[in-house]
Amino acid sequence: MSVQERKERERAERERLIVATAREIAEQQGWDAVTTRRLAERIEYSQPVLYSHFRGKREIIGAVAVQGAAEIAVAVRAATAGATGPRERVSALARAYLDFAARNPAVYDALFQLDGGLAFAQEDTPESLKDAFAALLESLGEVAGEGVDTGLFTELFWASLHGLATLTRAGRLPPQDIEPRVELLVDRLAVL
Amino acid sequence: MSVQERKERERAERERLIVATAREIAEQQGWDAVTTRRLAERIEYSQPVLYSHFRGKREIIGAVAVQGAAEIAVAVRAATAGATGPRERVSALARAYLDFAARNPAVYDALFQLDGGLAFAQEDTPESLKDAFAALLESLGEVAGEGVDTGLFTELFWASLHGLATLTRAGRLPPQDIEPRVELLVDRLAVL
DNA sequence: CTCGATTGTCTAGCGGTGCTAGGATCGAGA
DNA sequence: TCTCGATCCTAGCACCGCTAGACAATCGAG
Incomplete structure (x- = not known):
């Protein structure tokens, strides 16, 4: 038994290594540089090993x-927890979200730009995705306003943040003026 | 002279054919299916010809x-032209924008999702891109509100639309409820 | 009218991609 | 110690974007 358990541990460890290495390469050189060959070489296994995990x-x-x-x-929960009052919470949430997107562009791309084969807003959506949305909903729900569905409001707010994040990073929006854009977004969308 | 002119005409015509065919394949089978080989075969020339144009x-x-x-x-100008009053204009603008993104997903991807090597919000930005932003600014500028820069407001509104467009099409947002989301966006962001 | 130069196009191929079939190796249990 | 199944690697497939170099057609000068 113990032998088998050890093997399973090692296998799980190797899987973590694959994901971490893929993320590392992507963050350093972009997702285009994450090829199965390079990834395999980095983890010091041959290509087919990747396909025994994924x-x-x-x-x-x-x-x-x-x-x-x-x-x-x-990140979102940490930012909102330290804020006092709805206005500050939503503002902190927006900043934390955009900050994450800016600091982890490759991860953000994996989530929303690339095809990771994930289901969204469905039954078989991975737990962490649902939870991320839940984290947004916790703080945004309280500023949705009268008679407005909190889920709908959260989706809209999230979409706005997502638009700002992607357009800014892709060079579609001038990178300065991020602050006033966020402030304007919070002031207008949130009902305080 | 006339011979040379004819050649230039034919060359320009072929260039249009390349772009149109690329768009067609992308719209039918996605950008992944737009390979230089397939594209060359469709226009009935060899691959290297593509590289004499692009x-x-x-x-x-x-x-x-x-x-x-x-x-x-x-599309945006046509939609806003037929609307009476700021509220209807902005609403029509939002609908037209999202409608275009939904009806021409491949083109929308070429603009904002893929790397087309285009400069945005800069000196050498293609005229049509600047003009598209101008079209948004024309109707959105009048609802920016007191003391808010119209350019900044347009950027924010545009980012929100872009977020809705991409998240909806990528299956990140439930495709129903598009209408109420747009209505909420207009009601909150625009100052009427 | 001929002949070199230029222009246009194609064939063939380079180095890379994601992915996989099939053989070699190794370790656990009899 | 031997057998056999799990594990891993070598080698290769079909495809990708892109390009060098051969070839044919066209043009202008003598």
């Missing part, structure tokens, strides 16, 4: 995305 | 994007 590259991206979602949830 | 695949994507931007500008 169906393909998509699933590896998906694994990074799931990890990232959990981290976003943590 | 530096590479990126530039072809960029050409589709530029075309798409011009169409967005037209």
Whole structure:
């Protein structure tokens, strides 16, 4: 038994290594640089080993995305916990979200830009994704306003943040003026 | 002279054919299916011909994007022209924008999701991109509210629309409830 | 009208990609 | 010690974006 358990541990450890390495390469050199060959060489195994853990590259991206979602949830909750009052909470939430996207572009891409083969807003959506949305909902729900569905409001607010995050990073929006844009967003969307 | 002119005409015509075909394949089977080989075969020329018109695949994507931007500008202006009053104009604008993204997903991807090698919000930004932003600014500027920079407001509104467009199409947001989300966005962001 | 130069296009191929079939190796249990 | 199944690697497939170099067609000068 113990032998088998050890093997399972080692296997799980190797899987973590694959995901961490993929993320590392992506963060350093972009997702284009994450090829199965390079990834295999970095973890010091041959290519086919990757396919004994994941169906393909998509699933590896998906694994990074799931990890990232959990981290976003943590970051958002940490930011909102330290804020006093709805206004500050929502503002802190927005900042934390955009900050995460800016600091972890590869992870953010894995979540929303690339095809990680993940289901969203469905039955089989990974837990961490649902939880990330829940983290947003916790603080945004209280500023949705009268008669407005909190889920709908959260989706809209989230979409706005997502738009700012992607357009800014892709160079579609001038990178200065991030602050006033966030302030304007919070002031207008949130009902205080 | 006339011979040379004819050749130039034919060359320009072929270039249009390349862009149109790339767009067609992308719209039918996704951008992944737009390979230089397939594209060359469709236009009944060999691969290297593509490279006598464009530096590479990126530039072809960029050409589709530029075309798409011009169409967005037209669609937005057409929608806002037929609306009476600021509220209806902004609402129509939002609908037209999201409608374009939904109906032309490949073109929208070329503009904002893929790397078409285009400059945004800079000196050498293609005219049609600047004009598309101008089209948004025309209607959104009048509802920015007191003391708010119209450019900044337009950027924010645009980012929100972009977020809704991408998240909806990527399956990140439930596709129903588009209407109420748009209504909420207009009601909250625009100062009427 | 001929002949070199230029222009245009194609064939063939380079180095890379994601992914997989099939053989070698190794370790656990009899 | 031997057998056999799990594990891993070598080698290779079909495809990718892109390009060098051969070839044919066209043009202008003598």
